[in-house]
Amino acid sequence: MEELSTEQKIIAAARSVFTKKGFAGARTRDIAEEAGINLALLNYYFGSKENLFKIVIKEKFEQLFGMISPILSDESVPLGTKIKTLVDNYTKLLKENEELPIFILNELSVNGHIFDELLQYARQISQPVLEKQLKNNGMTLSVPNFIMNIISLTIFPFIAKPLFVSAGLITIENYTDFLNERRDNIPDWIMKLSK
Amino acid sequence: MEELSTEQKIIAAARSVFTKKGFAGARTRDIAEEAGINLALLNYYFGSKENLFKIVIKEKFEQLFGMISPILSDESVPLGTKIKTLVDNYTKLLKENEELPIFILNELSVNGHIFDELLQYARQISQPVLEKQLKNNGMTLSVPNFIMNIISLTIFPFIAKPLFVSAGLITIENYTDFLNERRDNIPDWIMKLSK
DNA sequence: CCAAAAATTAATCAAATGATTAAAATAAAT
DNA sequence: ATTTATTTTAATCATTTGATTAATTTTTGG
Structure with a gap:
């Protein structure tokens, strides 16, 4: 059981929250909570909600098509x-x-x-x-x-x-x-x- | 050219904004602006964003299915x-x-x-x-x-x-x-x- | 060890947003 | 005409939410 890096924990949580709620419906606080990290860390690593979303949507798009x-x-x-x-x-x-x-x-x-x-x-x-x-x-x-x-x-x-x-x-x-x-x-x- | 009632203007705008942006992405201010009415009127007639959404989603569901x-x-x-x-x-x-x-x-x-x-x-x-x-x-x-x-x-x-x-x-x-x-x-x- | 860098947190900010209030304008009733 | 009820508005509230800051902890390199 390999522990994920903080960045990976955030991305994993973002995948989960964004795919369920969409961009507008997702809250960065929910992502932070699901990742088990402080909200400020999300911005520390990814700068903004939108940047994080771009990573997830690109990944999911490639998964699908x-x-x-x-x-x-x-x-x-x-x-x-x-x-x-x-x-x-x-x-x-x-x-x-x-x-x-x-x-x-x-x-x-x-x-x-x-x-x-x-x-x-x-x-x-x-x-x-x-x-x-x-x-x-x-x-x-x-x-x-x-x-x-x-x-x-x-x-x-x-x-x-x-x-x-x-x-x-x-x-x-x-x-x-x-x-x-x-x-x-x-x-x-x-x-x-x-x- | 029949002028719509205020309620109907709000519903028409709500149809347009909700179907384009979804519930979470829609802002009551956008609906009010598109309807050409004051934001408070939306709550005066429909009580809440959610009530208005319920009306639209039901109507659209029936239109589709x-x-x-x-x-x-x-x-x-x-x-x-x-x-x-x-x-x-x-x-x-x-x-x-x-x-x-x-x-x-x-x-x-x-x-x-x-x-x-x-x-x-x-x-x-x-x-x-x-x-x-x-x-x-x-x-x-x-x-x-x-x-x-x-x-x-x-x-x-x-x-x-x-x-x-x-x-x-x-x-x-x-x-x-x-x-x-x-x-x-x-x-x-x-x-x-x-x- | 220690200093510098990196990671993390608590607290806070500023803007956005749904909702309310109190007053003003309009329409309806008597 | 005057009162009453309805409709509409401007201003404001309270909360949510994305983001930042400054301090603290942890890690790393020498």
Whole structure:
């Protein structure tokens, strides 16, 4: 059991508080308390709430969207495998980080262009490869629709969990099963939609 | 041009500020200013920021999810028509209210059970009808998956707009076309996935 | 050891923010 | 017209909150 450095304790607490409450809803005092440190230390190490937030949001953004382009841009991996890998990885990741999609997408809707560079690059190396693979598999769907369908069917069910639970469509206890079942079906579904 | 009552001016401003900034990020002063009234009037009419928020969130929730059950529960409407109606209505609604899904789903993720009653009722009158219709059409998909697929494919592209624009997958100018094209395709896709 | 540097704390500041109050303006009732 | 009730405003309060300061403790380098 390795004791974290003060900086790491603060970042860990910031991750927890920011992802749950968002930037505006988070209080630096809560972060300090959860980190078990004096409030002044937060500013001593990170200067401001905003600086600390930038560190967390960047980290979380990469956690959520960093995997897409390495998977999709690899020419040696068949299309079907790519889909399966993406869906598996997202299901695993989001089961352990349920607040992640809302946190990031909410922030993107407020502050639209903070990740332009990263995303542009990801598209540039993935889109040509995908275009070729879709064509070679006799599929007519455009790359944007292809990607949109994958992440819609995979990520949205995590965002909609409170809704489906409230409606009684799925119980909390069964929600993981529901997600696992979808994880196993989505690759087939995506292939059907891409024809 | 009918002049709004003071109460209505405040609610209109509250709708605008809350949906853009969320509860924590919204300031009562901003709402008062946008309504063109004195800050004290807001408390005179609504008592508190929270009361005003409750009115807005309820209204917006019903705007976003109120349409589902009336459409899905009607036994006289064929399944294909229901899907098309839902997708058309959502695409139209969300083109004019882009912040709506994030606003509601974010709030639901923070305060999970405020709409239990409404949603439970909606499910109770829709699920049996849908179950029968899916079966009669020779479809094996469960009702929760059926509903999840529709709203994932339809609503998520609005939430993901900043992401897709940042990545350069779709330009802002073409995004409406992209959404309209999807609106026309999704009903077919849903039928394929339900088999 | 000791002095310098780094880390940590308690106390406090200044600005922001939700809310209230008391007075003024307007509208309604008699 | 005059009183009463309602609506609106300016000023202010009390609390919260991000940030700073000055002092204290701990660590490090010589």
